Amino acid sequence: MPVSPVVEITFALSALVILLSSLAVVLVKNPVRATLLLIVAFIPTSLVYILLQAAFVGILQILVYAGAIMMLFTFVIMMINPSPKDGESPAGGSEGGEGGFSGMRGALIGLLVVGALGALLLPKVYHAASQVSVAPVTKPGFGELSSISALLFEDPANNPLTVSFELISFLILVGIIAALNFSRRKGAEARMENSITTRPTEALPILQREALEPK
Amino acid sequence: MLSEYLSFILYGFLVVATGVGAIALSSLLGPKKTYSKVKFEPYECGVDQTENPHKPFALKFYTFALLFILFDIETIFLLPWAYGFKRLLHTGTLPAVLFFLVLLGLGLFYIIKTRALEWE
Amino acid sequence: MTLAEFTPLLPDLLLLALALAVLKIDLWSEDGEAGFHLTWIGLAGLALLLAFGSRSDAVFADYHITAASRVWKLLFTLATLATVFLSRPYFRAGGNARGTLAKSGAFFGLLLLCMQGMFALVSAGNLIVFYLGLELATMPIYALAAYQPRDADSAEAGSKYVLMGGFSSALTLFGISFLYGATGSLGFPALEAAVRAAPADPALWGGIFFLLGGLGFKLAMAPLHMWAPDVYQGAPTPVMAFLSVASKAAAVAALATLFLSPLNAVRPDLAPCFAAAAVLSMVAGNLGAMRQKDLRRFVAYSSVAQVGYMLLAMLGEGDGSRAALVYNLVTYGVTGFALYFIMGVIGKEGPETMSGLRGLSRRHPGLAVLLVLCMFSLAGVPPLAGFLGKFMLFSAAAAEGHYLLVGIAVANAVVSFYYYMLVVKEAYIAPPGEAAAIRLRPLQIMVLWGLGLALLVLGVCPAPADWLARAAGN
DSSP: OOOOHHHHHHHHHHHHHHHHHHHHHHHOSOHHHHHHHHHHHHHHHHHHHHHTTOHHHHHHIIIIIIIIIHHHHHHHHHHHOOOTTGGGOTTOTTOSSTTOOOHHHHHHHHHHHHHHHHHHHHHHHHHHHHHSOOOOOOSTTTTSHHHHHHHHHSSTTTOTTHHHHHHHHHHHHHHHHHHHHHHOOOSHHHHHHHTOOSSGGGGSOSOOHHHHSOO | OHHHHHHHHHHHHHHHHHHHHHHHHHHHHSOOOOOOGGGGSOOTTOOOOOSOSOOOOOTHHHHHHHHHHHHHHHHHHHHHHHHTHHHHTTTTOHHHHHHHHHHHHHHHHHHHHTTTTSOO | OOGGGGGGGHHHHHHHHHHHHHHHHHHHOSSSHHHHHHHHHHHHHHHHHHHHSOOOOEEETTEEEOHHHHHHHHHHHHHHHHHHHHHTGGGSTTSOTTOOOOOHHHHHHHHHHHHHHHHHHHHBOBHHHHHHHHHHHHHHHHHHHTOSTTOHHHHHHHHHHHHHHHHHHHHHHHHHHHHHHHHSOOBHHHHHHHHHHOTTOHHHHHHHHHHHHHHHHHHTOTTSOTHHHHHHHHSOHHHHHHIIIIIHHHHHHHHHHHHHTTTGGGHHHHHHHHHHHHHHHHHHHHHHHHTOOBHHHHHHHHHHHHHHHHHHHTTSOHHHHHHHHHHHHHHHHHHHHHHHHHHHHHTTTSOSBTGGGTTHHHHOHHHHHHHHHHHHHHHTOTTSHHHHHHHHHHHHHHHTTOHHHHHHHHHHHHHHHHHHHHHHHHHHTSOOOSOOOOOOOHHHHHHHHHHHHHHHHHHHOOHHHHHHHHHHHO
């Protein structure tokens, strides 16, 4: 079955937006903007999922990633509150630290590795992909909530996903414990730390005498 | 396949267009502000700003956000079950889901017991 | 499903119950003593249950309980038990010069949940369970590595491990998606059949490439080992012990689970890859270990070298390799923990560095002797445990005709002797500083004697090796 031009165009547009905004995430200096751009990248990603007939995953992409995780990112960034000066060398540079790569060299090595990998893999992957029949999955309701529900929960004694489902609850439990133990400290000294700022100088009283003196 | 979501996609475009359009129109039609250095200086005997007013805030809220994500993920896994609830109820799925829920309930109990949700 | 059918699953369920109980008891206990006792008693019971309990195999919805998986689980349990004992002084005020750890309940709970992941990993019957097990076996360690309060190194270790772990998990998952794409199945039996039918499928090789990359990170196999020294150094010593023994065993188990059964058909084609990684790991580990002053960093490099030796077994035929891997991990675990307990003892007063070992022969001659035994065992000197472990690995590779590789490995083992002797030199020859005699607690004496005896027994008595070979080989 030939793919309809609407799908082709939507995919091409989404892919373009994803690529551009992802690049911008890395290149933009202001971390808040980078986060917002990441959200921008997530929306067409979800569109691609929908094009692949995985509507549920597409909606989750928006709900969880753009909605929840990016919110957390924004919190963290606001908490750390990087001044523009900090953002000047996002690649890290080689300030201090043994054997640190300079940004340029790191980027070059990365490009080389990716290029080599791409040259090795792409033809083979393309070859493999070209042999896959383009006929879409004909299973009714594929990628929708009803079929996911059946896939996850039907016949639990023999369902290969039952154990995985339980394991996910373990993972979430680990997440809870880890999250609590990193944000919670007991005792008075700890309460101070609880409201800490990442840079100690900023916890000082705002008005300092020197600052009040006329220049 | 796409036609099912066409209305949704159109709706999405409409939402984006409304947001972008509102900002674009107001910047086109609205009064232009003039910026000058003087405008940012304190008035008469005011004091120069000594530091960035954007203060970092307490880590506490970070915990809430983290916990929210974890339970958000839990909800996602319950969604398919809720969808097929009536059909699945008698197929023996209940123990598996209850196990999942009890474990996370214990997690919630742990959270409450450690008073992570209390605002000090 | 009746209750009796759940008997083979009992250890796994018991572990979960134990983890939850330890977490809950921590909420009420003031000093964490109850949590510690519950943990070690529970783990000891679990070990007994795994060793002498139900021997029947069972399958629960792609969760396979087999004799081989029981051996791995026993290994994980014992390693965790040793970690729990090791962590004891670190939670006591003044128990360690670096500072006291707090919240032992969450610590033990995370260790136990981590173990649960390892259990799932070795029982996995499909790639999703495999991946989730791997993830569950890694995620708690992110938190544990950063457990030292108010310590920049520990925070660095935690964040480095999160980044590297996240990256490697993504690689693994990407590889799994390729495998699924190539074979159309997630279950191991179907996967095995598909791989055997079309071993040259490029998508399959893409999957294997990424899987090896992801697991290589977890395994700290050169050239993907760069995170190990920093994480080992920054993490609290018990966590480092857990990382270097239990977590390493889990990564090896993951490698064995995938490449010795479902992907067995392509393993001969992968031989050059494993061989290169083995040689690189041995060389990188041995060269790196020579210049270390910090014992935790030293352990990191030495364990990278050990990974190199263990990769040799991936070249052998299936059953022998599995037995050799398990046996080597047992001997490595015993030797490693003997060393870590010594580190815990010297860490009470000073830093856990080479210079901290100075004058050990005068401060406590018995400990110094044990240290020598450890180092000889790590270097693979007969008749100690490490020798038999290495011997089994080398013979597994040699049986398939990789003589050159075994030669390189033996040369590396000889080189490694040099830096292991450096440690002994510190303990015996280097001039001691102000040397106060070391007093050990009864528990420490008991554990150290046990590990010391195990070092000797596992080296001269092949009976445990036979038992493991039979149990793990099927």
